[in-house]
Amino acid sequence: MAFVGEAFLSASLEVLLDRIIPDELLYFSRNKELDTSLLKKLKITLLSLQAVMNDAEEKQITNPAVKQWLDELRDALYDADDLLDEINTESLRCKLEAESQIQQPFSDQVLNFLSSPFKSFFRVVNSEIQDVFQRLEQFSLQKDILELKQGVCGKV
Template sequence: MAAEVVGEALLSAFLQVVFGKIYSKDVRNIIRRKKLDNTLLENLRIKLLSAEWVLNDAEEKQIKNRDVRKWLANLKEVIYDADNLLDEINTEALRCEIEGESENTSQQVLNFISTPFTAFNRRDVESKIKEILKRLDFILQQKDFLGLKVGVQNKPPRRTPSTSLVEESAVYGRNDDKNAILDLLLSDEVGGNKISVIPIVGMGGIGKTTLAQLIYNSDDVMNHFEIKAWACVSDDFDVFGTTKIIFESITSQTCDITDLNRLQENLKQKLVEKKFLFVLDDVWNEDYIEWDKLKSPFEFGSCGSKIIVTTRSDKVANMVRNVLSYTLKTMSEDDCWLLFVKHAFGNIEPGESITAL
């Protein structure tokens, strides 16, 4: 089932590719040139848009609902057929373009690009579009029965909140990244900012959190900053909740304050003239007003204070940063192999046959 769920989760991205082909100039030109019924292509676009409007909700519900999972599988099949048909039309457009550019084009090249659409049959293409529209109609009629809602926003999957703890012996290939960010953290003048916000950006699972954990626990950081705090923010950007986590972390006490203003006033007093390092892990928020509310008490810290923000989103990084973002790259093959061996065999040396691979 996991493979099915992953496959369906990619459908929304694939649908954008199909829209791109529908909107393409080549497809539009060949529709006019071959005198195909343009309303069929427009109806196809509208039907696919209707499917897209409920796709986010369907992709969330498929995990627990077998009927929704089947519905998505049927939708995926018809979208793939529509894509194949658009590819055939594109192939015909390319053939016509090459024939028009050069009458001396070799027959071998023409035969190659014409396969499998050597004879472009207008009625056959229109018939295929009508069949796809009929199937889409049938699929879309089922969305209300399945309780699929329009306009549901896709949220990142929830995961267990991260902590600052890390097993350093199990981390490979990040020394250069660690040292590069440490250089930024230990400099009191980064870009002329009193308090620097350094985003670590990269795709999910690449190691942003692990890198931040390594830095957070380094001896250099412990000796350089008077105050440290770690907060896993995730997709639910809660200004009050994150402020409370930071306050409780630096005071080592439970906080019963329920008013944001009082809480931030108390945090401000703790930060005045203190050099701090905060790590905000897994940030998704793109609302600058919310970000500005969160960081308002941070401004009272001492010059040289730093905030590390880990995120998958360049948009988030550009919103929060006041220095250049640090883009985390994938590890080398050798380091990936060492990591695999560590997880697969622990402290036991793998046999020669495994090492030879």
């Protein structure tokens, strides 16, 4: 059962990497105040963790510290995924509002009214991205302490 859970963890990490900086999100961030450089750092950290995932999955059987590391990493990845969902939802909402404003002649007042909440949202989101990044960065540092190696293939 643990192997199924860890295979799910690897798949979750893969999905997160695919979602972290899609073109739509980059377009959205140019017009808003989303810190894309922080998202890129987050992606690099996730790639670093992904590189040692096979070794960690093998070592968790004999090393309880690695098992705990994987369990805590899973929680952090869920938090990162939730945050990306929140950003993507806001991106879609803004896109839909922009499309509806094109059809309405009095949209300037609505846009001015909504711009302040958007800025507030992105200040909060940037802070949350920073928190997730720092948390995952700690996992990246711990992988070295746990002597997890890159490119280790699972046993057949």
